[in-house]
Amino acid sequence: MPVMTMNAPAPGLVRLSDEQILLRDAVRVLADERVAPRAAAIDRDAVWPEDMRRLLGEHDVFAIPFSEQHGGLGADLLTLCLAIEQLSRHCATTGLILAVQALGAIPIQVAGTPEQQDRWLPRLASGEKLIAFGMTEADAGSDPSGIRTKAVLDGDEYVIDGTKRFISQGSVASYVVVFAVTNPGADKPSRRLSAILVETDRPGFAVTRLEHKMGIRGSPTAELAFDGVRVPVANRLGEEGQGFAIAMQTFERSRPGIAAQAVGIAQGALEVAASYATQRRQFGKPIGELQMVQAMLADMDAATEAARHLLYTACEEIEAGTPDAARWASIAKLVAGDTAMRVTTDAVQVLGGYGYIDEYPVERMMRDAKITQLYEGTQQIQRLIVARSLLARSG
């Protein structure tokens, strides 16, 4: 008997609501008209695009994943992913600005008290403040049990010491959700961590390094040093020792955002390749009339559409509260990331030599695609999560 029929009923077909289509199309117009013309320069200059951040703020794009009570649009996870996808079609860095803002806010949304939410979320929804997610360290990537940053209670404050690395937008954020060891003697490694929101203007906080990256070059990836940073206990999200659980809950809702970025990158590359195939003439005709090129384009289109619909289904399942949320998030990110890598690589192939130079955007898209196989859990970690879920059901 197939495993899937036991307790994971096939989800229904996803059809976008009128509201989702309206919002997607509005972001698409912004992406086509305002983001696309900036994408090449953002990559070339590798400078944080403050104009794109303002654009997302002015047009309420940041507001998408926040509740109306906090000044947001109260839209669902799928709508957020539609927006990230549209932005990433042209510029993976700009898509990431939205994805990281949503990522950083999730710990507040899932574990914050109403007071904490009122205090921080409205200014994140408006885009006035940016937030980063501070989990990774030099020696703790896929394995968070290696985290060494510690937060020691001193009266009604935590004193934080340590270094975080590979923190997206860490140098431009006003807040960082820091995962730090508060309970070194906990009975399980997963109970050692707490999530603490740190305002980056506190003494002892410093940006000590920015990485030079292969892709998403406009998005600053920062090393953050915490040298005796004092933060009120009221900044802790959830209880002491819940940090790891909060991070895992966060990934269930943030990995689809990375999958959306990947689908957007793939779609963008596919559009460039298809358009090029109708223009570029060799052997006396457009290369799109050559069957070997047609086959590549067809495979790229089919793969992108498959990844997209898997992502949309995952969003609907997660939003509906499936107990299998981690698996859905991981398979969406796994398939979308690998699809983006393959489709962008093939897009470069369709463009031939022109694909390899920066006159066309596909080489940038290929470089940008790679990160979607790496961050918010490598593809290997996604496979681990999917396999564990599958085997747990099958035992």
Next chain:
Amino acid sequence: MRILVLTKPVPDPAAGAERLGPDLRLDRASSPTVVNGNDEYALEAALRLVEAHGGEVVILAMAPANAVETMRKALAMGAHRGILITDPALAGADLPTTIRVLAAAIAAAPEPFDLILAGFDTSDGNGGAVAAGIAVRLGLPLCSAAALIEPDLAAGSVRVRRLSAKGYDVVEAPMPTVLSCTQALGEPRYPSLKGIMAARSREIAVRSLADLPEGLAPADRGWATKVLSAAPPEARAVGRTVTAGPADAAREIADFLADRRLI
């Protein structure tokens, strides 16, 4: 201030899917529609005036019933409500009929408007006469080719800088007045996502000819004008390519332009 803006749904120029019907008039079902580009400039000007002085922006269109969706895009930019005049008897209406119907709809509004704004012309019909026609019909002043609109609410007047062949004229008229609006007024805004969400619940009142005074459309559904033929413009002649070296080429191009009194 109460401002009415005429927002005509026109075939999306980006789609390039327009077709003519058997009567040689535009088949309005053949193409996705957008708000006429120049009307968006008029709407932007209206929104800025209301943001500065308070009040309400109402949009008005005479169009097929499915125009509601296009009008919602104008509401998403910030207009407060809409009025759509739609009636099968108006399919293919010519300019005089369009003017009569729109003027009747404006006259039928329970509260008068201070300003009635229209785009300078439309990208489908290119008539450019609707604003003037409405002004005549309603006995109101017309300020055409507006490039700057400065109302004086205390005096009940509006001062308009209008584009002229040589530059600008500044004209003043008592309100209410009708304005045709140019792109010199300033770039229309993109709808914000909150605007899009809010637009979903804003009212678009749908009216038919029966809701307006009688006698607006000819009973036989014919129009005063008839399209006899329609043809695309002739293809342009091939341009001249200048292949000389930089200095000679510059001289040749300058001579070419000077011969035609372009420089």
